[in-house]
Amino acid sequence: MVHNLVFRVLGMLILLVTLLPSCDSTPRHQAPDQDQTRYPLKLKYAKRFQVWTTGNTIEIKVNSGMQSGDTVTYKLISVGESIPSLGGSDQIIETPIKDLVVTSTSHIPFLNLLGVSEKLVGFPNTDYISSPLIRERIDRGLVKNVGDASGLNFESLITLAPALVITYLSGVDRGELQELTQSGIPYVLNFDFMEESPLGRAEWIKFMGLLLGKFELADSVFNEIEKEYLMLKSTADQLSSKPTVFSGILYGDTWFAPGANSFAASLIQDAGGIYTWSDRKVSGSVELSLEAVIDRNIETDFWIGTADYASKTVLAKTDSRYAKFKAFKTDQIYNVNGRVGATGGLEYYELAGARPDIVLRDLIKIFHPDLLPRYELYFYRKLD
Secondary structure, three states: OOOHHHHHHHHHHHHHHHHOOOOOOOOOOOOOOOOOOOEEEOOOOOOOEEEEEEOOEEEEEEEOOOOHHHEEEEEEEEOOOOOOOOOOOOEEEEEOOOOEEEOOHHHHHHHHHOOOHHHEEEEOOHHHOOOHHHHHHHHOOOOEEOEEOOEEOHHHHHHHOOOEEEEOOOHHHHHHHHHHHHHOOOEEEOOHHHOOOHHHHHOOHHHHHHHHOOHHHHHHHHHHHHHHHHHHHHHHHOOOOOOEEEEOEEEOOEEEEEOOOOHHHHHHHHOOOEEOOOOOOOOOEEEEOHHHHHHHHOOOOEEEOOOOOOOHHHHHHHOHHHHHOHHHHOOOEEEOOOOEOOOOOEHHHHHOOOOHHHHHHHHHHHHOHHHOOOOOOOOOEEOO
16 A cells, blocks of 8 residues: 555654664764764765765765756764864754754655654745645744745745755755855755756655764655665566656647656656657757657557646647557546645656655556556546
């Protein structure tokens, strides 16, 4: 069932509370205090951040892979420790973080999984949040709205005065980063969305764990997610027959499909599907014409990811050419509208990055339903 892993994680949390009265914020691979050797912490899948320890200092290097200017280094020290020199780092951060603002819904599941949801005090446009736990805190006025679709509201943010803002970076965000610096509000960059591997993206729970003093717990939770994901992938890998799959939708005159090295394409392949754009070796989106998509996918078995279209009828009214696809004719079109939050946010965009095992289980159910006969889709929904 979908929630089996959740129950196991909850049981594990109880065990950890019993056996570890204070969850150690220091990576288990840290060298002794007197040893000032720079010691690496090995990550299994994540490529967009690296971690080292030197004595009591943890150094995190974050790199988006987009351009050289997006590489930053943070030094983490425990509250009460003497402040070291920057030594080439961009910022020194005292941990565990007392309270924080995050700017992407994909950051929120990590807080919930680490049992520190109470540390969230602000978010830009809280209507996007689906998590019932966080929505209850929003309703109580404990999580403030600090922006909207146009960006952060710095007046609200300065009034709130969080200990840290966790944000991401794209071309339009650079002005906001300058404003954060000028306002004296500490921030760190999170590039989980740039990871190509689904497990690499989920491993960013360790990044959050380091900041929040929950590294050991983050490591344990990730190991459970990894175990579930690899078990499912191994099952799908053994299949001799695999269906063809395409993804995306037309916006204006351009069809946007996931590149072959993307999070979405990796999940399709790990679920036992053959992705039809596997020759487009990029991690972002591929821009295509509808004619090119029809030419390659007229006989493709499954169509995954059709934005927020609620039905085939609405889809066909938007563009009658969609009806040419075999997947349209055989009712094999799926979107991610299966779980909608109380204020309209799609849970997929919030939770999928942290829980790729659930996404993988959904896709295996779609492509190979006999493998999971009693399982019901969680994120995905078939278009009527």
